[in-house]
Amino acid sequence: MASFLISTEDLAGQLNAPDLNIVDASWHLDGRDARAEFEQMRIPGAVFFDLDAVSDHTTDLPHMLPDAAAFAQAAGALGITASHQIVVYDTQGLFSAARVWWTFRLMGAEDVRVLDGGLPKWRAEARSLASGPMKPPTPAVFTPGRRRGAVADMPMVLAALTGDAQILDARPAARFSGEAAEPRPGMRSGHMPGALNVPFKSVLDAEGRLLPAGALRDRFRQAGVTFDRPIITSCGSGVTAAVLTLALAELGQDSALYDGAWAEWGSREDTPVVTGS
Numbered sequence: 001m002a003s004f005l006i007s008t009e010d011l012a013g014q015l016n017a018p019d020l021n022i023v024d025a026s027w028h029l030d031g032r033d034a035r036a037e038f039e040q041m042r043i044p045g046a047v048f049f050d051l052d053a054v055s056d057h058t059t060d061l062p063h064m065l066p067d068a069a070a071f072a073q074a075a076g077a078l079g080i081t082a083s084h085q086i087v088v089y090d091t092q093g094l095f096s097a098a099r100v101w102w103t104f105r106l107m108g109a110e111d112v113r114v115l116d117g118g119l120p121k122w123r124a125e126a127r128s129l130a131s132g133p134m135k136p137p138t139p140a141v142f143t144p145g146r147r148r149g150a151v152a153d154m155p156m157v158l159a160a161l162t163g164d165a166q167i168l169d170a171r172p173a174a175r176f177s178g179e180a181a182e183p184r185p186g187m188r189s190g191h192m193p194g195a196l197n198v199p200f201k202s203v204l205d206a207e208g209r210l211l212p213a214g215a216l217r218d219r220f221r222q223a224g225v226t227f228d229r230p231i232i233t234s235c236g237s238g239v240t241a242a243v244l245t246l247a248l249a250e251l252g253q254d255s256a257l258y259d260g261a262w263a264e265w266g267s268r269e270d271t272p273v274v275t276g277s
Contacts, residue, residue: 004101004249005210006087006113008122015044015128021080022046024119025100026090027063027239029183037091043115043122044130046089047078047137049100051239061263062184062237063099065151068144071107079137082109082144089115089122093208098242102257108145114246117209152232152256154264154271157192161272165230167192168223168255170200170240171262178275182236187266190275192234197277198223200240203247216247231255237263 014020024046026034038048054074056064066074080086086109090097097114104112115122123129152160160167169191174180176197178189191197203211203219211219225231231248235241238261248255258265265271 004113004246005116007116008125008127011043011087011115011122012127017085019084020045021078021084021086023049023078023080023086023088023100023104024090025049025051025088025097026092026119027051027096027099029236029239034091039133040131041119041123042130043089043119044128046130047080048134049078049088051096051100061260064238065103065106065259068107068146071103072142072144075104075107075142076140077137079140080104080109080142081140082107082142084111086112087115088112089118091119093118093120094204094210094243094246095208096239098246099239102150102242102245106147106150108143108147117207120208149254150256152234152258154258154260156256157232157234157258157265158271160230160232161193163194165232165256166225167195167258168198168220168225168231168233168241168244169195169262170198170233170235170244172199172201173197173277175236177277182262182266184236184263187262188273189266190273192265193272193274195234196224198225198244200235200243203243210247210250213251217251220248220251227251227253232258234258234261234265237261 051063088097088101101114176191233241233244238259
């Protein structure tokens with residue numbers, strides 16, 4: 001099985017490849033300006049993917065998936081095609097890059113990988129960097145598709161509560177248990193009944209890289225996950241759930257990502273919520 005990760009060494013060796021699109025997918029929950037950071041420091045040839053801008057603006061929920069046509073327009077404006085190799089990274093190691101990896105694959109891109117270790121590893125190895133405003137890319141045509149079964153909505157999650165699927169929640173343990181308040185105002189604290197807590201950082205090493213396959217499998221099993229039943233990943237707003245989706249994909253395990261995530265579930269009064277571990 002081919003990995004969905006690419007090493008910094010392999011990426012450095014093909015920076016000038018004509019069929020390569022490098023995407024900086026950085027996004028921060030704490031309000032840091034990811035685009036400004038991109039202009040200060042990026043991998044040469046990278047374009048900036050704005051997770052909030054390329055989203056569904058008809059809903060109040062954060063960075064929900066756009067429709068295929070809107071995504072194709074945004075990707076094409078960045079010079080990205082569905083048939084080129086796409087390498088996604090972020091400035092934290094592995095955080096928002098997984099969400100953008102998942103989105104491109106969902107929308108029909110054929111070859112999408114995440115840079116193992118992200119920009120921190122690239123910088124630690126003293127590899128080349130670029131700065132300044134992004135040069136407008138040559139527009140391309142992104143022909144969208146739709147990967148079936150990759151997205152879960154609220155009815156699917158409600159059905160999963162009866163045992164149809166396992167729900168893996170990537171939020172930190174204190175938020176999952178309800179001991180810590182949600183960072184977004186108006187959210188109830190706690191988790192979905194029967195959900196399993198797999199904090200996204202628990203599948204990463206100290207450098208922000210996915211654990212090796214054996215260790216990944218152990219992490220999921222320790223959390224009570226079995227690999228013979230469907231899996232839905234969730235989190236606060238659909239970003240770190242994709243880290244779990246990527247980790248599962250590295251193990252050859254399909255999953256669906258709940259796009260609305262806790263931002264939708266926790267803001268309603270008609271969805272069941274429990275507290276405790």
